[in-house]
Amino acid sequence: MVTHRIAPVKSIIIESATEKCSVAVADGDQLLSFVLAEAPHQHASHLTVYAQRALREAGLRLIDIEVVALGHGPGSFTGLRVGAAVAKGFCLALPKLKFLTIDSPLALTKHLKSRVGKSENKEIYLPTVNSRRGEVYAQAYLTNGETIGELRSEVLNEAAFPEIQADVTVHVGGSGTNKVAELMAGDPRDFRFHPEIMATADILLPLVSAKIATGAFEDYASYEPLYLKPPFVTKSTKKLL
Structure with missing residues (x-):
């Protein structure tokens, strides 16, 4: 029986939901x-400059890429846009490119799970x-990937977070980690903070x-990011002439 090896697919990955955007280039599973x-x-x-740099460091051109992947959000309205x-x-520039989006919270959860140690709870x-x-x-x-409550x-x-009970250990990651740590400092639940674990393209x-x-x-x-909230617009305090 003859088997055919499927060549790895080259992809460029963009994550723009957080304060610092990022770009990764991969060949199959290899970053x-x-x-x-x-x-x-x-x-x-x-x-776009970072995308060009990522391609250059990977030794590729955009024409070599087969898939564009994008973090779906939620996050900064402007960043996602x-x-x-x-x-x-x-x-648009390369009609052969295929497009897909990634559930950013799920990706961050899987990364958190792979990085943090086990607790007794x-x-x-x-x-x-x-x-x-x-x-x-x-x-x-949950550990099995099921969600609790809503995004x-x-x-x-x-x-x-009323859905989180007191008898669990909660691993918090992402760009809001320090804010949760500061504003919920008196919460009796077992929150463990991992501010170094961020939602990035890799x-x-x-x-x-x-x-x-x-x-x-x-x-x-037809794609639209998951904004969740409209843009926050402040009114100017300057007087009109």
Whole structure:
């Protein structure tokens, strides 16, 4: 019987939901390059530059790429909008490119689970992304990957995360980790904080590979990110002439 080896698929992965955008390039399951923004809020000015750098460091050109993968959100309205625009621009430039999106909280949960140690209690994973003042986007997950409660922007006060009981260990990661630690410092539940574990393009790779394997591609033209909240617009205090 003759078997045919399936060549690995080359992909470029964009994560733009958090303050620092990032880009990764992969060949199948192998990460070839990863570029993280040097400063926060550089999405509009630097995301395409970082994509070009990631391709260059991987020794590839955009024409070599077969799949564009994008973190779906939630997160910064502007960041998600820019990430979607860049991904769509790539697909418009090269019609052969396939497009897919990744559940960012699920990817962060899987990464948290692989990085943190075991506790004596039942464990819950809480991926977070900064939202507005005093809030984080969050979704609680059980060890088996099932969700508890809903994905939402949670106000961090004594009533936060009612679905999480006191008899569990809660591993918190993502860009909202420090905010949760600060605003829920008096909470009696066993929160364990991992601010170094962030939602970045490289941690999306396992889910990207899984989606490529099943052919779970999407229509880029009709795609909209998971904003959850509209943009926050402040009114100018300057007087009009």
